Amino acid sequence: MKFPRSTVQAALEQDQFRLVYQPIVMLNSRDVVGFEALARWAHPTRGEVSPSDFIPAFERNGAIAAFGEWVVRRAMTEAAVWHRRARELNQAMYLSVNVSGYELQQFAYSEAVVTICVDCEHRCQDLRVEVIESFLDLDRQEVRANLETFRREEVFVMVDDYGTGASDVHRLIELAADALKLDISMIADIETSPDRRRYLEKLSTIARRAGLEVVVEGIERESQLAILLALGYQLGQGFLFSPAVPAAEVGTLSHH
Numbered sequence: 001m002k003f004p005r006s007t008v009q010a011a012l013e014q015d016q017f018r019l020v021y022q023p024i025v026m027l028n029s030r031d032v033v034g035f036e037a038l039a040r041w042a043h044p045t046r047g048e049v050s051p052s053d054f055i056p057a058f059e060r061n062g063a064i065a066a067f068g069e070w071v072v073r074r075a076m077t078e079a080a081v082w083h084r085r086a087r088e089l090n091q092a093m094y095l096s097v098n099v100s101g102y103e104l105q106q107f108a109y110s111e112a113v114v115t116i117c118v119d120c121e122h123r124c125q126d127l128r129v130e131v132i133e134s135f136l137d138l139d140r141q142e143v144r145a146n147l148e149t150f151r152r153e154e155v156f157v158m159v160d161d162y163g164t165g166a167s168d169v170h171r172l173i174e175l176a177a178d179a180l181k182l183d184i185s186m187i188a189d190i191e192t193s194p195d196r197r198r199y200l201e202k203l204s205t206i207a208r209r210a211g212l213e214v215v216v217e218g219i220e221r222e223s224q225l226a227i228l229l230a231l232g233y234q235l236g237q238g239f240l241f242s243p244a245v246p247a248a249e250v251g252t253l254s255h256h
Helices: 005-013 051-061 064-088 109-119 141-152 169-175 194-210 222-230 247-254
Strands: 017-026 032-043 047-049 094-098 127-132 156-162 179-182 213-216
Touching: 005 051, 005 064, 017 064, 017 247, 032 051, 032 064, 047 051, 051 064, 064 094, 064 109, 064 247, 094 156, 109 127, 109 141, 141 156, 156 213, 194 213
Parallel strands: 032 094, 094 127, 127 156, 156 179, 179 213
Antiparallel strands: 017 032, 032 047
16 A cells, blocks of 8 residues: 555644553463553544554654654553552563564664653553564664664564564574564464474473563463463463553553
């Protein structure tokens, strides 16, 4: 799909975008420890447009910078209420946002994110940025500088969609990533494939030894959950626990 840059700016001004939040839980207790912010677009003539369509379009036309800033600021603003409540209860509660490779390649992107944290009174250590591994090109000075800033400010860097490409957990160690998120495809056949279970068991062991946190996404069945727990996985998200919900419903989930 094609969306002129002016269309994106108008959509931002007209509040056509919204965020929904999917909980990330401790698999053994199902306690909520964080939320991933996911963008939705109710286009006035095309209806609901999938992020898989509009995000690449925004990257091509340069609108991703303004859109990305809107996502981070809106997410932190909406998260303020449940983060304040979590601190009162002495609970850990983080916010996870997706970062475009285009954004990560811009000088001072990370500093802009930290500034938004300050503006919104959101602690940097309660923020996680998710980025697809292929965008983490350490040969680019801008990427390296942004990762260093995130590290210095204690913003967690999570490698998203792990398992969709030629992924190597040892490269994640080189990147000094803090966490990885397993793509839904990694567990789709977990109940029927011994090879898949052996691979996931090995990955769990390597990640644990390297100090990498692992989140499994797309958990839909109790049988998947049972296997993941047996293999040593601790964090996950998916429809088994909850779909993504509007900000107004997050408080109920976060303190369940």
